[in-house]
Amino acid sequence: MTRQIELSNVQKYYGAYHALRSISLDIDEGEFVALVGPSGCGKSTLLRTIAGLEGISSGDLHIAGERVNDRAPRERDLAMVFQSYALYPHMTVRRNLTYSLRLQRRSRAEQAKAVEEIARITGLEGLLDRYPRELSGGQRQRVAMGRAIIREPKAFLFDEPLSNLDAALRVHMRSEVRQLHNRLGATSVYVTHDQIEAMTMADKVVVMRTGVIEQVGAPLDLYDRPANRFVAGFIGSPAMNFVPGIVQDGGTVALDLPGRPVLRFNGHRPAGEPVTVGLRPEHLELGDGPLTLPVGFVERTGSTSYVLTATDPELMISTPARFPDGRAEVTLSIDPANVHLFSDDTGAALLH
Amino acid sequence: MLRFRNTFTDGVGFDTVLVMLALGYLVVFSAYPLVYNIIMSFQEVDLFSLASFDRPFVGLDNYRDVLGRPEAWTIFLNTVKFVGISVAAQLTIGFGLAMFFQLDFPGNSWLRGLFLAGWIMPALVVGAVWSWILAGDFGVLNHALLSLGLTSERIFWLSDPDMALYSVIIANIWLGVPFNMILLSVGLAGIPEDIYEAAEMDGATRVQRFFTITLPMMRAQLGAVISLGTIFTLQQFDLFAALTQGGPSNASNVFQYWSWQLSFQYYEIGVGSVISVLMILFVILVAAIYVRSTRAEHVA
Numbered sequence: 001m002t003r004q005i006e007l008s009n010v011q012k013y014y015g016a017y018h019a020l021r022s023i024s025l026d027i028d029e030g031e032f033v034a035l036v037g038p039s040g041c042g043k044s045t046l047l048r049t050i051a052g053l054e055g056i057s058s059g060d061l062h063i064a065g066e067r068v069n070d071r072a073p074r075e076r077d078l079a080m081v082f083q084s085y086a087l088y089p090h091m092t093v094r095r096n097l098t099y100s101l102r103l104q105r106r107s108r109a110e111q112a113k114a115v116e117e118i119a120r121i122t123g124l125e126g127l128l129d130r131y132p133r134e135l136s137g138g139q140r141q142r143v144a145m146g147r148a149i150i151r152e153p154k155a156f157l158f159d160e161p162l163s164n165l166d167a168a169l170r171v172h173m174r175s176e177v178r179q180l181h182n183r184l185g186a187t188s189v190y191v192t193h194d195q196i197e198a199m200t201m202a203d204k205v206v207v208m209r210t211g212v213i214e215q216v217g218a219p220l221d222l223y224d225r226p227a228n229r230f231v232a233g234f235i236g237s238p239a240m241n242f243v244p245g246i247v248q249d250g251g252t253v254a255l256d257l258p259g260r261p262v263l264r265f266n267g268h269r270p271a272g273e274p275v276t277v278g279l280r281p282e283h284l285e286l287g288d289g290p291l292t293l294p295v296g297f298v299e300r301t302g303s304t305s306y307v308l309t310a311t312d313p314e315l316m317i318s319t320p321a322r323f324p325d326g327r328a329e330v331t332l333s334i335d336p337a338n339v340h341l342f343s344d345d346t347g348a349a350l351l352h
Numbered sequence: 353m354l355r356f357r358n359t360f361t362d363g364v365g366f367d368t369v370l371v372m373l374a375l376g377y378l379v380v381f382s383a384y385p386l387v388y389n390i391i392m393s394f395q396e397v398d399l400f401s402l403a404s405f406d407r408p409f410v411g412l413d414n415y416r417d418v419l420g421r422p423e424a425w426t427i428f429l430n431t432v433k434f435v436g437i438s439v440a441a442q443l444t445i446g447f448g449l450a451m452f453f454q455l456d457f458p459g460n461s462w463l464r465g466l467f468l469a470g471w472i473m474p475a476l477v478v479g480a481v482w483s484w485i486l487a488g489d490f491g492v493l494n495h496a497l498l499s500l501g502l503t504s505e506r507i508f509w510l511s512d513p514d515m516a517l518y519s520v521i522i523a524n525i526w527l528g529v530p531f532n533m534i535l536l537s538v539g540l541a542g543i544p545e546d547i548y549e550a551a552e553m554d555g556a557t558r559v560q561r562f563f564t565i566t567l568p569m570m571r572a573q574l575g576a577v578i579s580l581g582t583i584f585t586l587q588q589f590d591l592f593a594a595l596t597q598g599g600p601s602n603a604s605n606v607f608q609y610w611s612w613q614l615s616f617q618y619y620e621i622g623v624g625s626v627i628s629v630l631m632i633l634f635v636i637l638v639a640a641i642y643v644r645s646t647r648a649e650h651v652a
Contacts, residue, residue: 053549074555086550090568099564100554147554 003062004029004155004187005050010059012042012049012211019045021211023059027155027204032181032188034202036195037234042211044159047191051157052076064154079148080157083164085140087132093143094128100151114150121180122146138169145180155187162197174201195235199223207231229276229347232340238281238306240340241315245277253277253341257311261291265339267351275350278340281306281318289333298323386632393625402621414622418614423602430517431606434524434588439581441525446532446577451566453533454540464537471530479594482523486510486595516596516604523591528584532577539573540566575645579638586631607631 005027012020020042027033035043048054050061052073061069068076088096095102097118098111106114119125122142132140141161148156161177162170178201181188192198198205199219207214207222207230215227226232232240244256247269252262255277269275284291296310305323307330309315317332341350360366393414395407418424453464470478485492488508497503509519543566551561567574589608592598598605598613605613607627615624 051553053552073549073552074557078553080550080553082546082550084544084546086544086546088547088551088565090571099551099556103555103560103564147550151554 002029002065003027004031004064005189006060006062007046007050008060008062010046010049010061011057012045012054013057019211020049023211023213025206025213025216027187027189029187030185032178032190032201032203033206034198034204035189035191035206035208036193036198037208037214039193040210041208043191043193043206043208045211046208047080047157047159047189050189051078051080077151077154078157079151079153079155080159081144081148081161083160085132085144085161085164087140087143087147089132092129092131093124093135096132096143097124097128097146097150099147118146118150121149121183137165138173141165141173145177149180149184155189156181158188158190158192160192161190163192163194170197177201196237199235205235207234225349225352226278226340227349229278229342229349232278232342232349236280238316238318241279241281241284241313242342243277243279243313243315244344245275245341247271247273247275247341251336253339255291257291257293257315259292263290263334263339264336265341265351266336267341269341269350274344276342276344276347278342279315279334280338281316283334283338284315284317284319284332285334286317286319286321286323286330287333289331291332291334293330293332295327295330298325389625389632390629392622393629395622397621397625399619410622414626418623418626423605423610426602427605427607427610430602430604431586431608433517434521434606435582435585437518437521438524438528438585438588439578441521442528442532442581443574443577445525446529447536449529449533450536450540453537464533467533468530470527471534475527475588475590476594478523478527479591482519482526482591483510483595486519486523510596511600513600513603516600520591520595520604523595524585524588527588527591528581531584532581535577535580536570536573539570543569572645576642579642579645582638583635583642586635 003026005025007023007025010020010023011018023046035046037043045054049056050063052068052071052075056069060067063076063078088099091099094115097115101111101114115128119128122145124139124142124146127135127139127143132143135143141164144161158177162173165173174197177190190198190201199222202219204216205219205222206216209230215222215231217225222231222235226235229242233242245253245263246256247253248262249271251266251268252264253269253275254260254262263277293309293311293315295307296314297308299306299308300323303320305319305321307317307319307323309317309330317330339351342348343350360369394409394411396410396413397407401407449467453460486509488494488506488511491509493509494503494506498506507515509515547565547569548561551565556564586608589612592604592606592609596604598609602610608631611624611627611631613624614620614627
């Protein structure tokens with residue numbers, strides 16, 4: 001596979017503010033990459049840097065093998081879908097779609113053919129002569145995508161394209177965007193703050209925080225083997241529980257919870273090391289086990305029960321079982337393979 | 353009785369009072385003078401018959417009279433030039449400045465505030481300032497041009513028949529630019545930044561973005577500024593009074609000033625009314641265009 005987008009040691013400053021710190025990232029042709037992180041982490045800045053809407057302070061950016069640091073956005077042959085859609089309000093859907101073709105002075109016949117094709121792919125037939133203000137949110141979203149696709153660019157850049165849609169439509173469009181990506185065999189870079197979107201859509205997820213890439217990997221790798229405490233807490237919903245603990249002999253750790261319960265883990269750490277123990281809510285199993293904790297609060301959604309323990313820190317347990325009313329205590333077990341340990345100093349994962 | 357009072361505190365009566373107040377104002381101060389003016393344009397009016405309605409109707413005689421005068425055609429052309437050049441230049445400069453102030457640079461809003469000076473000052477004061485600038489013998493402009501070696505002799509801006517009209521136009525452009533700039537700034541600020549970014553990604557150069565995004569999205573504002581500018585320019589009276597009084601020999605005279613001269617200097621009131629009636633018709637046409645352009649804005 002060839003590299004479509006390559007960032008090497010990219011730095012970005014806004015005055016004294018260091019927005020992107022030594023970003024190095026390779027994106028292969030045909031890959032769907034999600035940039036994810038909390039707001040202000042630099043993911044949108046990174047995307048706009050690739051687009052050329054923001055300059056780079058130092059480092060190199062290559063697209064399809066060519067260094068494009070100093071090229072204007074229109075010379076980079078990338079298409080972008082904006083969060084606000086940024087449709088041209090004074091143009092009909094048809095003219096929105098053909099805007100780039102008209103700038104390239106393509107023939108009318110060519111334009112008409114392209115519009116027909118795009119309308120079919122995006123399901124915009126019958127809406128071509130409407131203005132953006134006459135469309136629903138989902139339809140506008142499709143126009144924005146169509147406008148990007150029609151150019152057959154080197155790569156697609158998505159800047160939180162689904163966050164203005166209601167929840168049901170968002171889930172639907174998620175799969176639609178991904179199917180479109182597969183059909184076109186395109187390279188896509190997708191910015192989102194929603195880790196579910198990143199996990200479900202991407203081949204490769206890039207987790208960012210304060211201008212730094214924390215971890216790059218396949219979605220399930222990030223879930224199974226988070227590189228540090230931040231990634232562990234960010235990926236997965238509900239979020240991972242963190243409990244202070246001290247490593248004991250023989251691959252066990254004592255938790256700082258009532259009764260100082262001891263859990264086994266896979267791997268070796270020196271005894272006496274203070275660590276943070278990470279336990280995913282869905283990995284804590286009800287039934288016989290080393291943890292017996294007081295129940296604080298129970299939420300039930302029908303498919304899942306969320307149990308919060310009355311401890312400090314409190315633990316969240318997620319279970320498909322119907323959790324009965326009035327239980328004062330819950331007894332839990334966990335597979336040693338699902339116990340994560342993080343360094344108290346650096347937050348780095350200690351077991352893998 | 354209670355019911356009667358209720359309708360005024362809390363019912364249809366109150367609404368009616370409000371409407372009548374506004375309507376009454378319009379009737380007394382707008383409609384009545386307008387109609388009175390139109391009637392006078394069909395009558396023979398002199399100083400003695402000014403106070404009574406009972407004046408001889410002369411049909412279209414006043415119209416024939418005024419349009420047949422030898423200076424009418426010159427003054428008409430002057431008016432067209434005055435309005436055309438003023439509005440075009442105000443629009444171009446105002447648009448340019450509005451785009452300039454869209455850029456982010458230190459001192460931006462402070463500098464923009466300074467440009468409003470011309471708008472705040474009464475036109476008569478502006479006229480006095482410009483009459484000093486443009487004065488032939490001791491004027492600042494001549495001094496500057498001579499010092500820079502751009503001209504070899506003094507130009508008599510206000511008394512040279514070839515220059516007088518353009519001198520007033522220059523002053524009027526200066527006066528109207530801030531209004532254009534502010535209105536167009538508002539329009540420009542209303543165009544979201546990401547639309548420009550989308551166009552940039554779609555391959556549009558800066559010039560293409562101006563013609564395919566900025567101009568079409570400013571249509572409503574441009575329509576408003578052009579029509580309001582035309583109306584304001586047709587109302588421009590003070591500058592003529594302060595600078596040239598329409599002279600020399602009507603070289604810088606325009607309809608609005610001529611109408612005043614005829615009515616209140618020569619007391620040919622019927623003839624003066626004819627000109628204001630003609631101007632009213634034209635302004636109604638422009639106003640219709642303005643209303644249409646702002647209506648398009650509401651739809652968009």
